[in-house]
Amino acid sequence: MFCTQCGVRAMAPSRFCGQCGARLPVPVPAPEAPAREISRRQMTVLFCDLVGSTTLAEALDAEDLFEALRAYHTLVKRIAVRFNGHVAKVVGDGVDVYFGYPMANEDDAVRAIHAGLAIVEGIGSLAGPDGKPYGLGVRVGLATGRVTVGQTDTLAIAGATPNLAARIQAEAQPGQVLVSPVTRRIAGPQFDYDDLGPVALKGFADPVRLSAVAGVKGFNSRSAWRGRDGALPMIGRERELARLRQAWEACRHGPGEAVLVMGEAGLGKSRLATALAESLHDEPHLVIRLQCSPFHTNSVLYPFVQHLMAAAGFARHDSPQAQIEKLEAQLAIAGISEPQDLALMASLLDIPVDGRYPPLEMPPPARLQLAGELLVRYFAELTSQVPMVSTEALLALYFRGVTRSKPLLIVFDDLHWIDPSSLELLDKLLSTARLQHTLFVLTARPGFEHRFPPQARVPTIELRRLDAGQSRQMVAQLCHAIDLPASSVDLILSKTDGIPLFIEEMTRMVQDVQGVRSGLGLGSAGLGVPDTLLDLLTERLDRLGPAKALAQAAAALGQTFPTDLLAAVAQLPATTFEDQLNRLLASGLLLPHGPGQLKFKHALVENTAYDTTLLKTRVALHGRVVECLQGEFAALAQGAPELLAHHLARANRALEAARYLLQAGVQSLQGGAPREAAEHLKAGLQALQGVAEGPARAEVELGLLSVLGPTTMVLMGPGSAQFGEVQKRAHALCQSLPGKPRQFPITYGLCLYHWGRAEFDQALPLAQQLLHTANAIECGELDLGVAPHEAVMAACNMNGMIAFHRGESVQALAHLQRSVSLYQPERDAALYPVYLMDFGIFGRFYLALAHMACGEAEAAQQHALDAYTLAQRLNQPHSLGFSMLANFNIAVMRQEPEVALRFAEQCVGFSTQFGFPEFIGMARIVRGWATARRGQPEQGLADLEEGVRLWQSTGFENWQTWFVCLKAEILAELGRREQAVLEIDEQLERIQRNQERQFLPQLQRWRAALATG
Incomplete structure (x- = not known):
């Protein structure tokens, strides 16, 4: 075990670091990591390289150089572990770190950037045994993209992302972290960037727009990180907001209260708390937000430390002296000015005091306990100050002696990531009678379980998904730049299942596509999972362990499917299948959906599970589905040829798929649905693109064209260019095949096209040919498989x-x-x-x-x-x-x-x-x-x-x-x-x-x- 603060190895069973006194990480059961087999996933790759390594090698003795490189590698590895990165390759002075492998995290791009900044900051402090700095510098490049990665004899990765990260690193200046456009988009506004514009990179055809990370922004809520706070009016949370307002009114003139807002990721917990704060802008109050971090779950009192630093106005390059002065001013607001108290808080914030205060002669646990009591006092005293939100204005009025009472809103976000010390301190805050006129709004995801103190009554508000009307309203609100067709809106709603974050990201992705393909509708095949959500969804799948493979098998079946069909496709022993299915159900990713039926919780979870399945595995899964649907489960495919076609196409059996799509097209036409028929028939023609030329392919293509022609005529008119293209291709193909199959109706269709175009000099010879053929059929002189009455009716109709x-x-x-x-x-x-x-x-x-x-x-x-x-x-x-x-x-x-x-x-x-x-x-x-x-x-x-x-x-x-x-x-x-x-x-x-x-x-x-x- 290593201390997350100073990096020193700790000896069990210690609870505090012997070097810096920080609380050590609390061992928690880790999710079962998937076997390091080959997998498809989105990953952020960090590539860092020492600056001037050749010069360094000339300046240092070989032994000193070895020690310097070892210190550098140790630093990178320690930082990688801190941010859940995986050091994949160390070659000399270059190090590859993967974020998103072997386990995904929902914010891998963010972790990677933080790691890059930490490496740049930490490299300068490396020194030799004599204490003399090595004087090392480093360049860092990051890129995010889809890769295939896995452990064979060695760790192997395929995809453009690692090469892109290396090329980006080569463009960086010493001490600079450069990121790709995708990495920047996924990380969002959590960082400040300097846009470097398009840069030509070796091995890449098009220039890549690079950004230099200039620093970390001090957002105090997860929704603010995503740029969502206050951007647009909140939809569908009126009842929940009213309950929070009711709690606020109760605590304004009385004892403190707390409310726990529970909901899965993306439902808008932080956004709800922001809406409450925004509703108070005309009232005397003070708002404080404490934000837990997914990569600081073992950093002692992390949310409180971050609040003090932000409230005091710490800047990135402040000297220790400047930080001390700002901290003293901030603590003075709450009446904390005793030297020992100031020394405790400076120690908590890891600020060197250089003899400014008396030394703290107490063990780390005692320091931590006293620091917690000071923080309780700090928040209690804030409620007796002036009703201003701005810390600067509050400070100015404090020094003028203004001390009128006001209520305090404390939003404590994402308790599922809280460190143990902060949770203990939260319990103290909720229990203290001194904290009057204070409302705590706590947010957490399902799975956070904690018994709050008995004296602290903490009711829970559970956020639900938006209903269809609210979801549609949200899409309309987001579509301020590009109006989306109804089909695209329906697609967004079908995939996002009422989760606001998913709706927002899917809408943005569709708008991006619409911006390129203006005016076109989007079919489901044209949209995947937004890259901004892939890490979040992949993390949930990775936590399933071996059951992830069962989720991938389920994804091959679609969003809803019978349990027994999944069992037949998965081909697992009964007990193994039952155990893995129970794990999937317990995770909430699969839900019961009627007797003997299962359903993915979200369409995007299904899409992610499918997207992360290896191509060969997909082909095998769909092949097994076809066997089931043509055998024991044939009743499921009866009357639904498009279902078999779907699985046949994905099993690389395109010719069979096209035949079933022809059946589906004819079936839709018979049901009076020409639009659906046209889509089936076009999909059949698309499936044939990968089939080698030959009589079997030509026969199926002609069948599809012979039905698509009349369908196109109905939808677009007999004079449309699309109808003409289909008929001309069908007629040419018909003439080239032995026996000229379907010659009569295809010739009729081509003649109809020329008639619609008023090209009577071309239509008339074809019509006369039809009439001659019809008369021959009626007289029994010719047999084309067309009934005499059919031939005569069609020919006479066209000639007429x-x-x-x-x-x-x-x-x-x-x-x-x-x-x-x-x-x-x-x-x-x-x-x-x-x-x-x-x-x-x-x-x-x-x-x-x-x-x-x-x-x-x-x-x-x-x-x-x-x-x-x-x-x-x-x-x-x-x-x-x-x-x-x-x-x-x-x-x-x-x-x-x-x-x-x-x-x-x-x-x-x-x-x-x-x-x-x-x-x-x-x-x-x-x-x-x-x-x-x-x-x-x-x-x-x-x-x-x-x-x-x-x-x-x-x-x-x-x-x-x-x-x-x-x-x-x-x-x-x-x-x-x-x-x-x-x-x-x-x-x-x-x-x-x-x-x-x-x-x-x-x-x-x-x-x-x-x-x-």
Whole structure:
């Protein structure tokens, strides 16, 4: 055992250091460290190197040099142990120290920086046996990142982080600590930095922005360290804050009270105490914060010492004389001025007094006891002073003799890290009757257990997680720079489980990504665990010991899973599995979730457990999951092909995964969910990227493309570039495969794309090919695996649409009548997932248009109404939208604005819900026309123009001649004839290019009418 204050080895069973008198560390059961096997983790690497070692070697005898190096190595090792670092490598005058291995700490980056500063400070004091300083200097570089590390024959590490730390160290000046951007971000505002800007480092392609650590900031709460205190209003803690206010009111004019605020990391315990202090700003009071430290759990009276140093205003380079004078002034506030008392407090703060006070002739335990009594007196006397928060103002008024009573708020943060001496002193403070008008707000995490003195009643406030509404409110409050899409907000909420710290860090990470990928939603695969939380979460996993491997196996299953499936995947002996599962449950990282079910406490814990699993182990775990889901646990995957696909993909069985994703896509389409279908199908294509070329891969790719094409058409319109890309790739792939599988529906899709783009010279040959093939199939001359009625309906539908837009109305009518006559709703419902088009409804839409073009208005109206009735019965959202288009277009052509307006408004609301942009565009165009007809031309024109913009954004090129006919009518009414003529002329030129002649007569009539006035 070593003294944490002076570093001298102590002999058991001593309780105090024989050298400096400090209380020795209290042995506590250490968490079971994981076996030093290979592991993936985030780690902060500290690399330090002596300055001028060559010059030193020339100046010193070899034996003296050896002693100097040994002293240097001992110093680094002692400081590393103090801050829970692991000395991994010592080579000459260079030392590598790892923070986060073999056990993670929640603040490894912070510990590493403190260690670096301590090494720089301590190196100058090293001296030889003769007391003469060696005159050593050191440079320190730190970097944080993901690595793979473990003990094989020797300790090995893979990743860029160690090299980066070494390169950063080489850029440091003597006595300087330089850190990487990630290290600085994780450590947060706990330190002052000098920004050195981007620096080119050998072996790294891009410059790295380096920062020099200038010093430690004197924050007095953990939430302040993270920059959270007072930054934004607190959410979801109104009830808890009211309870603290009630306790404050009770103690303002009476005896002292205490309240213990309990909650897991990140719930906002310190932030709640800060909110209480902020609420008192208009009242007479004094606030003192005492902060325990995770790496000073055995530093005697650490929170009290830090308070005295901060309250007295100690500066980093103060001389002992200056420190003594500041300490005396601070203690004078509480009426402490006796030389022996001052000597005790100077000794506690380790300030040399150089004969200023009489020597302390007492053993260390007695000194500690008297120092504790002085501190009790110090806090008791503070309550009888002036009602000011500022220590400087308090001191000034004290010397003027102002001594009016005031209440005192003492916030004692993070008792789970308190040193034993401080805990004893806290009990004394809570027990003393002299401490009037004082409220103690104590904060601690679950696991802190202490029996406070009987006379000190300490009620507990337990902080809960935020509910969904409060969590969403917090995200909105944090999103002041970048508005996040709803999908990203939902993702944040799903991963953070109502923990404010997690919400804050995840939101920041998503905002960073959104800043790069502006306007894009984020899928769950695009987000991991924020590096600012990785150390905290990894520490919890490391404390599980051997049960960590079971947590990693559970992470392969997802956030919720059956207990018996975990047992089957883990492949552990029954007693071992039960013991490790009990340990996981006791840790709180896994929770029961209904009969026979388990759940990770937080999604981020699950993500961290998975992220720290070796890649080979992941593959094996997912492979075992697949075996279970295809065997004993097949019922779990029934009806959920995406579940099997997920595990197959992660088991490096991408081809099988793609097949199941195709099933999932088809299943989603059949359930009326094209967006979900598109995601499954795209994931299947992505999975195939790593599969070698060959017939099996091509067959699966063609299957995915053949379904993704119609899906994209529904979501983005048949004229969209994305739909065209899918159809062109599918058509080329189909032509290259033996037997040309799926040739007919794929050709239909490619033809539909060219139709939507008004590229009739390319669409017409494909449509004629479809019709020729359909006739051959119907006559039995050809077998492509397509039923005769399907082939004829599709081919005639496509030829009829093209003929209509080309102005060949009679021919269009013949094709469309033949198509619709073959349609049988019950039989042909199965064709919808193939074409994502119901030929009975879409066929009637264009059949109605063809009748109207042939002058048969009544027949046109009836076919449109029949389409609407049929669509309501079939309950296919896309088909129902088409039926609305049929009715409002026919109503416009029949000059029935009221009917058109009713169907158009219905279509806008309906299509907005389901996300059909071209339907919304056309409906707004018609709504604009009908609105103008009702006497509001300006409003109608604006609506129509926005509808045209939406229509064009989908890539649609056809129908625009018709839209200009409607627009010209409104422009004429507004007296904007010249604009109407210009737009008509543009459409006449368009007709010359693409031969969409259906609405040419109407344009010509409007052109003539406008020209004659």
